[in-house]
Amino acid sequence: MPQITFRWNRARKWVIPTTALVAGAGLGVGSMYLWGPSSGSDQQAFAMDGMDDASQQTLTVSTQTLESSVEADGTLAAVSTDSLAFEASGEVTAVYFEEGDYVEEGDVIAEIDTLSLTASLTSAKAELAQAKATLSNLEDADDGTDASEAQIEAAESQVAVLKASVADAKDAMSDAELVADMDGLLTSQPYEVGDVVSSGSSSSSGSSSTMTATSTSTSTSSSSGVTIVGQDEWTVTVSLGEDDVAQIEEGDQVTFTSDDVDGEFYGIVTDIANLPTTTGGTATYSVELQVTDDVEGLYEGTSVTADIVYLREADVLAIPTNAITTTDGVSTVTVVDDEGNEETREVTLGDAIDSYTIITDGLEEGESIAVTTTASADGSDSSSTDDSSDTMGQMGGGQMPSGDMGGAPAGGMPGQ
Secondary structure (H helix, E strand, O other), rough: OEEEEEEEEEEEEEOOOOOOOOOOOOOOEEEEEEEEEOOOOOOOOEEEEEEOOEEEEEEOEEEEEEEEEEEEEEOEOOEEEEEEEOOOOEEEEEEEOOOOOEEEEEOOOEEEEEEHHHHHHHHHHHHHHHHHHHHHHHHHOOOOHHHHHHHHHHHHOOOOOOOHHHHHHEEEEHOOEEEEEHHHHHHEEOOOOOEEEEOEEEEEEOOOOOOEEEEEHHHHHHEEOEEOOOOOOEEEEEEEEEEEEEOOOOOOOEEEEEEOOOEEEEEEEEEEEOOOOOEOOEEEEEEEEEEOOOOOOOOOOOOOEEEEEEEEEEEEEEEEEHOOEEOOOOOEEEOOOOOOOEEEEEEEEEEEOOOEEEEEEOOOOOOOEEEEEEEEOOOOOOOOOOOOHHHHHHHHOOOOOOOOOOOEEEEEEOOO
């Protein structure tokens, strides 16, 4: 039987992102959530009012939100990453940010010595000036012969080449500073003052760049440049079996939990693989999830558990199914008044979700009903609620985001 979890019903805003990646596996199992009422964290959804006898207990009926979900494990991956390296050669003369620091777009991370770059630019400008003077002299001395024309064409070509050299030297001067081109966390910063670096290349969107750095004082070397990981957008990739993946669809809401993060945070399903991956005869499907909450303390590689909600019935009267007796198509429950008197009352049933059934007519919120209990192996009494009222009292901190808990969350739920 799927796991039954109880949570309190409080308002929270859903945010739907526009983009959707990494890692993680974990085979989910179906679960049904019964969310408690919004009247306060101390109120129980089904309050145990006491035992009438050894075989039944009294529960208070209240408005609930029922949910069915599948669970899977994965790890957080940043949507945006960037790799940078110096595109000029020289000695590192200043370092302004270290690994673990947060940088903003435009921040200068480190600098290299510009003396050699300045010398190269000065030399290129001098050579260009000389080439222009030579060209001018040849043009003045042009006598119209083929030899004269050939000399002028060669001089013009030389001027064009040297103009490009000057432009390159000017670009190299700007490359003396390694500048962040996005906001994020420096997860790699190998440069130290005194390192001598050769020109490399930089690239974005998570691709790697290469750079060689040797230190004149420490003889250390590095084979990679700076890596910046964005902290604003996160994805999780999980794997689901055939039965579970058949329940969900893109846009379904997701509740995330992690040992490294306080409380819950939320997201949506953004992509479901069309083809499975088969390992050891077991087929699983890759499912991508997008975090929609703005949560502090998230890091690349953080392990998370995702509950993907595929069915949601909000603000309904729901009671344990075994509190209902159906005979010849007529369903009844035993209503208990404040004095303990019992009344058999006909009720109209809605959908059944796991061990709970929605009541559409015949009961009102606040009324009490009798629920049959059975003796467990250790002699204690149990019922279909499995001590659910105690559990719900302890889990008053749970929340599910929605703009209005009176209806389905943004995007709706499948089947509604």
